[in-house]
Every structure is written in C-alpha cells, then in structure tokens.
Amino acid sequence: MTSAVVALSLVGCGGGSSTADGGNSGSSSENASKPLVWYNRQPSNSTTGELDKEALNFNKDTYYVGFDANQGAELQGQMVADYIAAHKDVIDRNGDGVIGYVLAIGDVGHNDSIARTRGARKALGTGVEKDGDIDPSPAGTNTDGSSSIVKDGKIDGLDFTIRELASQEMKNSAGATWDAATAGNAIGTWSASFGDQIDVIVSNNDGMGMSMFTAWAKENKVPTFGYDANSDAVAAIAEGYGGTISQHADVQAYLTLRVLRNALDGVDVNTGIATADEAGNVLEEGVDYEYNEEDRSFYALNLAVTAENYTDFMDATKVYEPISKEVNSETKKVWLNIYNASDNFLSSTYQPLLEKYDDLLKLDVEYIGGDGQTESNITNRLGNPSQYDAFAINMVKTDNATSYTSLLK
DSSP: OOOOOOOOBOOOOOTTOOOTTOOOOOOHHHHHTSOEEEESSOSBOTTTOOBOHHHHTSSTTEEEEEEOHHHHHHHHHHHHHHHHHHTTTTSOTTOSSEEEEEEEESOTTOHHHHHHHHHHHHHHTOBOEETTEEOOSOOEEOTTSOOSSBOOBOOTTOOOEEEEEEEEEOOOTTSOSSOHHHHHHHHHHHHHHHGGGEEEEEESSHHHHHHHIIIIIHHHTOOEEOSSOOHHHHHHGGGTOOBEEEOOHHHHHHHHHHHHHHHHHTOBTTBTTTBOOTTOOOOOBTTTEEEETTTTEEEEOOEEEOTTTGGGGSOTTOOOGGGOOOOOOOOEEEEEEESBTTOHHIIIIIHHHHHHHHHHTTEEEEEEEOBSSOSHHHHTTOSOGGGOSEEEEOOSSTTOTHHHHTTTO
C-alpha cells in the first residue's frame, strides 16, 4: 500500500448549510456535493475485490475510512503461529502430531473477511493458491486433509502438521453474515464430530470468536483468536482467549468524522490528521494510519493484543489521547448509518467511539441502525437528505454504493 500525504485543499460544501433541526430544503444537486465518507465497508466488487472508483470519487469531498486489512490479517495469522510455537509442548491436545484448527469465516464477499482468511492460511502454511492469491473459500470439513481448498501446512522449526479441520461462512438463515450465534452452533457441531482434534480456533472477528469460546473452547481450554479487540474479548484473554487484533477503532471513528469536519470547514483534509489543528489534535502517519491517495482511502493500522499487553486494551471505547481535544467549530448535522445494529464490534466499540468524537468535533450525528440483511432497511430512512450537511455510510454489501448515492443525485 502506498502512503502519501494528501496535498489538496478542500472547499466547504455549499449545499445550503442546514440547521440542526433539519429546516433546510436544498436541491438534489446540492446534496450530491455534500461531504461523504464510506466507512468500515469499502465500495468494491464482492466477488473480485475490485474497488468501486466511481463511488470513491462521488464528489471531491468523498473518502473511505477503514483499516489496513492485509496488514491486520497477516498480524492475526502470525499471532496464531507464534502462539502455537510458544506452546508447542502442550498445544497438541490428543498427541497425534497434527495441530488442527477450525476457522469461522465472516462473509465470503467481504474484503476484510477474505483478507483475514488468507492471513491465517498464509501464516499457518495451509493456503492453496488460486488466481494468483490464497483461496479464501470455506473448506467445509477437512479432517483427513484431502481438501483441494486448503492443504496441510508447517510452521518453521516445528515438527507438527498444521491442518484446517473445518471452515464455513457464519451466515444465518435470514442472510445476516458475521453471525455470532451461527458460530456458536458451528463449534457445537464441530466439537461433537472431532472434538479433541481441535487444538486452536481462529475467527474472522471477536463476535464469532467469543461465541465459540463461551460455548465450548473456554471449558475445554482451547485457545481462540479473534479480531476487533472488543472489550469482552480482551477481558477473556485472562481466561484463555488466545488473542485478538485491535484495528485501532479509536483512530477509525475519529477519521470517519474528522474528514467530514474538515470538508465542512473548508480546510485541508489533513487538518487534525497529519497536521495538528488549533486544538492540537494530530495523528502519526505510518504509525496510527496510512493514506492511499489513488483510492482516496484512510487506513488505520492494526495492533496485536495478547496475554502480554491486553491490560492496555481493556476499554475499547477509550478516546485516543493524541486526538482527544475539542475543536471550535460550528455544529453541523450528519447522517450516519451502521449496517447491522446487532454487530458486536460496530455497536459495542465503533458507535460509542463515534458518539464521543461527535461531541469533540461539534457534529450532530443521527445514527441509523440497519438489520444487516438489506440496504433498503437503511436507505428507506434517508428520505430527506437535504436536512443533513454530510453523510457517513456503512453498507450491508460492498457492491451497493449506488443504493445510497442515487438518493443524493
């Protein structure tokens, strides 16, 4: 990923500045020029992963805010491999010379889920190349090692065979992905079928990981590795949860609203990001985040959370000190949706952080919670975009950017 400082100055949105009570009745063309941030789910083709450049360039004040999915995925995979190496004397529960793991896949069409599946398989040596990259497809059941989707792997310096015993997309009957309850049911099925062959559990996120941990792994002392550094997962490290990855949600939440604030104020997009604002808020590029100019995307950088450092991450909703100072700006109104109100990371970590930063950045944010299944459940509640000054959008499916932009044209 290339990292660059944004060198353009943004002009504040004209769109007929609205009041907080929604009294404005601007035109659709004005709405189309208002600041827009895609966050958490990058506009892209859910099959190929190709970015939707039209959505990312909807207007001059459009950006994406997320995290470096590949860096985080590789970090998670390495965390699992390091744990296995550090516990080589006890990790093989049935002594068969095979370290078996099961993998909870969040959403087969989501770039982050694809990256995390690839990251785990790369670090554990179980990945099979397909179309120039590791195949991220669910393997189903693979207790005998005969799958064509994954292969038996090795970790340098260890005599064990590493085998992905089973993996599946955690999608419920209503169509919601990243589903924690489905993951809890899956570990029940897997443990009943091949219990003491399971030495490690890997999950694309903490919501699913914690469901599997509480349902079976904790009692059976099987290390479980997730992603997101949700507060309950971090606390569970003291009880045997193997580890998680902080995607620097504090930085992401700040960037989501900061980019909008800067556009609304007509200042350089780097204000309070790469360069300090008047209050002293500033981030360190290359440490806290990276910016990809071509993709118009800000990516927070990830941190591994393990037994060695988990006490530093106990409060996932704590404001990040370098960006904790209140700005002096006119209050503006923002429409922001969360694709699934039941998503553990978004509801328990991201939104509480957003709610803290909206106060600091003087933004009156209306939070819309979706059902995690259909865009219409969200878009139906954007009936009058003219009453808002800016928009932050978290799609159900990464392909569906036009479901939102069509309402602003």
